[in-house]
Amino acid sequence: MTTTSAPTATKPQSGADILARIKPQLREETTELCLRPDLLDAHAEAAGELAVARAEEAAGARLSSGVSAKTRKLAERVKEIEAEIQDTVIVFRLRAMPQDKYRILCDNHPPRKGNEMDGFVGYNRDAVLDASVRVCLYDPEFDDVSWQAFLAVCNPSEWNELRSVVNSVNRSVADAPKSELASLVLAKPARASKRQPASA
Numbered sequence: 146m147t148t149t150s151a152p153t154a155t156k157p158q159s160g161a162d163i164l165a166r167i168k169p170q171l172r173e174e175t176t177e178l179c180l181r182p183d184l185l186d187a188h189a190e191a192a193g194e195l196a197v198a199r200a201e202e203a204a205g206a207r208l209s210s211g212v213s214a215k216t217r218k219l220a221e222r223v224k225e226i227e228a229e230i231q232d233t234v235i236v237f238r239l240r241a242m243p244q245d246k247y248r249i250l251c252d253n254h255p256p257r258k259g260n261e262m263d264g265f266v267g268y269n270r271d272a273v274l275d276a277s278v279r280v281c282l283y284d285p286e287f288d289d290v291s292w293q294a295f296l297a298v299c300n301p302s303e304w305n306e307l308r309s310v311v312n313s314v315n316r317s318v319a320d321a322p323k324s325e326l327a328s329l330v331l332a333k334p335a336r337a338s339k340r341q342p343a344s345a
Contacts, residue, residue, distance in 0.1 A: 171240050171242075171243065172240070173239065175236055175239070175310075176236075176237050176310045177234050177235065178234070178235050178237065178299075178306065178307075179230055179235075180233070180235065180298050180303070184226060184229055184230045184233065187226050188223065188230060191219065191222045191223045192223050195219040195220055195222075195223055198213075198216045198219050202216060235285065236284075237310070238282070238283055239307075239310050239311055239314055241281065241314040241315050242277065242280060242281060242315060247315065250273055250276055251268035253276075254269040254276065256268060257269050274308050274311065274312060277308075279292065281315070
């Protein structure tokens with residue numbers, strides 16, 4: 146009669162040890178917004194004038210003789226506006242919420258009456274996403290007054306960009322990456338390094 150031995154029991158891993166070893170971090174993402182449409186319009190106008198001037202030079206076959214003073218001045222104006230835009234761009238840095246904090250936020254925004262999707266997930270999806278923007282935003286820091294001032298000049302598309310980033314940091318799960326190219330490179334033998342010529 147054949148007997149099979151019981152599988153050897155393995156001791157469960159310690160969650161505390163795992164966390165200490167891997168040093169986990171909450172996911173972060175950034176996005177940029179320019180709240181100066183006047184500068185964007187000025188850039189479009191200046192860039193258009195530059196394109197016309199350059200095309201006129203090409204039509205006149207004077208490219209080989211360099212750039213005219215007029216075209217150079219237009220190019221300098223475009224670059225000046227670009228620098229001004231860069232100075233006014235706001236970089237928004239957002240960090241995911243831990244599960245318990247996210248759950249509390251959802252509980253504070255119950256489903257809308259008659260909204261089937263809200264009822265399915267158990268919370269007001271739009272309200273939670275809107276509230277998540279400020280909760281996840283850690284740089285820059287806004288007080289209540291400056292936050293309201295920001296909302297007053299943030300258009301729907303710009304707000305949707307922030308909502309999109311928040312949705313990404315809170316709902317995405319990344320698989321561990323593996324590079325096939327790196328594996329192929331390391332599988333090949335290394336080339337011998339060339340000897341440097343001896344100095345005289």
